Amino acid sequence: xxxxxxxxxxxxxxxxxxxxxxxxxxxxxxxxxxxxxxxxxxxxxxxxxxxxxxxxxxxxxxxxxxxxxxxxxxxxxxxxxxxxxxxxxxxxxxxxxxxxxxxxxxxxxxxxxxxxxxxxxxxxxxxxxxxxxxxxxxxxxxxxxxxxxxxxxxxxxxxxxxxxxxxxxxxxxxxxxxxxxxxxxxxxxxxxxxxxxxxxxxxxxxxxxxxxxxxxxxxxxxxxxxxxxxxxxxxxxxxxxxxxxxxxxxxxxxxxxxxxxxxxxxxxxxxxxxxxxxxxxxxxxxxxxxxxx
Amino acid sequence: xxxxxxxxxxxxxxxxxxxxxxxxxxxxxxxxxxxxxxxxxxxxxxxxxxxxxxxxxxxxxxxxxxxxxxxxxxxxxxxxxxxxxxxxxxxxxxxxxxxxxxxxxxxxxxxxxxxxxxxxxxxxxxxxxxxxxxxxxxxxxxxxxxxxxxxxxxxxxxxxxxxxxxxxxxxxxxxxxxxxxxxxxxxxxxxxxxxxxxxxxxxxxxxxxxxxxxxxxxxxxxxxx
Numbered sequence: 051x052x053x054x055x056x057x058x059x060x061x062x063x064x065x066x067x068x069x070x071x072x073x074x075x076x077x078x079x080x081x082x083x084x085x086x087x088x089x090x091x092x093x094x095x096x097x098x099x100x101x102x103x104x105x106x107x108x109x110x111x112x113x114x115x116x117x118x119x120x121x122x123x124x125x126x127x128x129x130x131x132x133x134x135x136x137x138x139x140x141x142x143x144x145x146x147x148x149x150x151x152x153x154x155x156x157x158x159x160x161x162x163x164x165x166x167x168x169x170x171x172x173x174x175x176x177x178x179x180x181x182x183x184x185x186x187x188x189x190x191x192x193x194x195x196x197x198x199x200x201x202x203x204x205x206x207x208x209x210x211x212x213x214x215x216x217x218x219x220x221x222x223x224x225x226x227x228x229x230x231x232x233x234x235x236x237x238x239x240x241x242x243x244x245x246x247x248x249x250x251x252x253x254x255x256x257x258x259x260x261x262x263x264x265x266x267x268x269x270x271x272x273x274x275x276x277x278x279x280x281x282x283x284x285x286x287x288x289x290x291x292x293x294x295x296x297x298x299x300x301x302x303x304x305x306x307x308x309x310x311x312x313x314x315x316x317x318x319x320x321x322x323x324x325x326x327x328x329x330x331x332x333x334x335x336x337x338x339x340x341x342x343x
Numbered sequence: 344x345x346x347x348x349x350x351x352x353x354x355x356x357x358x359x360x361x362x363x364x365x366x367x368x369x370x371x372x373x374x375x376x377x378x379x380x381x382x383x384x385x386x387x388x389x390x391x392x393x394x395x396x397x398x399x400x401x402x403x404x405x406x407x408x409x410x411x412x413x414x415x416x417x418x419x420x421x422x423x424x425x426x427x428x429x430x431x432x433x434x435x436x437x438x439x440x441x442x443x444x445x446x447x448x449x450x451x452x453x454x455x456x457x458x459x460x461x462x463x464x465x466x467x468x469x470x471x472x473x474x475x476x477x478x479x480x481x482x483x484x485x486x487x488x489x490x491x492x493x494x495x496x497x498x499x500x501x502x503x504x505x506x507x508x509x510x511x512x513x514x515x516x517x518x519x520x521x522x523x524x525x526x527x528x529x530x531x532x533x534x535x536x537x538x539x540x541x542x543x544x545x546x547x548x549x550x551x552x553x554x555x556x557x558x559x560x561x562x563x564x565x566x567x568x
Contacts, residue, residue, distance in 0.1 A: 054456055251444070254442055255453065255457070256426070257400070257429060257440065258429065258434070258453060259426045259454070259458070260426060261423070262426075264426075
């Protein structure tokens, strides 16, 4: 009996090739647009996370401090929640580091009469606290120590990037919702057209004793097939430009700096299942309306 | 409220009225059809024959009155039980109602697919019925390529393939020549002889006279004899 339903569903698809093609294309385009957005978002989020993981808070002292005061501050910072380690970086060490980084331009520092860099503590953060909100909170606590003159952790950039991501997330939800509704609407209408073209056949089936379930199941299978095919085509269409962009980024930058990835298998399958659900929902809405008349 | 009823009756109608707007299609119709009875419903065009048959398989609802089919009160039947009521009938429609995109075999097999029979049983049964109506040579033909008589024979085959309790035939010989009419009538008679109830709506009085079966006369929506 199940094979009969599949047979009728496939016959239904083949009978209305144009209509089915339009529906599958609509699915594919909707999946393409929403998933392109999702892919960008996932990679941007990965980038943001890897950036956050590299963050250290630098606590600078305004003037030279006694060893006792330095020890005191170190203990205070170590006790703060989320702190992994605290390392003292003397102004001499900081200057040496700077010279190493500047390499050939190190001669620029030769004429300095005195070391302008302050003493500092480099504060590493435990993995669980590597989130922008927690980092900010910790930085504020360190800044509140009287002898600490300044703290620095790339707040401006982190905030900007974080805000842009939040905006993308919001736009993503809106776009996703919009395309979800549009696709359901189009699928429902396509199925309604298919039902309308088969209204005589459906009427005859009902007259010979077919249950609503017997009539509906092949249409549901049609919807699920349309959703699966549309989803696969949409993701395949997305993979082509993704591959091109990924190759270009790898050539232009270090892949460790911008690690970009396609959807993992579970997300890929999740997208196909969502697409099939949309197909089912479109069928459900139009069948409910059509068969209850 | 009427329910169940006389066990020897398969169809009972009590003071049934059917209106379409202001037009009265059936007026106060009361009748009783027994199991394994062969009945003609006669009357001129517009007398209410088709309406009467439609009310029996719930192709339409009564405006007033009650109908009992095989012990089921149609005014009380839940929507989801309607398909099971319809499976008690084999219906031959005036316009055949064959699905033009399906072959002769598929049209007939549909009745057995609905009742979830196996593929092997369906093939065997459909071929056997087609042989009986002399259509085994057109098993893969599509209805539009068949003549009126051939379509009628396919419609008859579809009506009987599920071994229904009641055959309802709406003008089954209406569009046919004398020979084709004779074949169809003989076939329905065979089915009656095997224990089915046959109800034929027709305006062909010659056929009725020749066969000497029970007759219900309808005129302007009323049973007159």
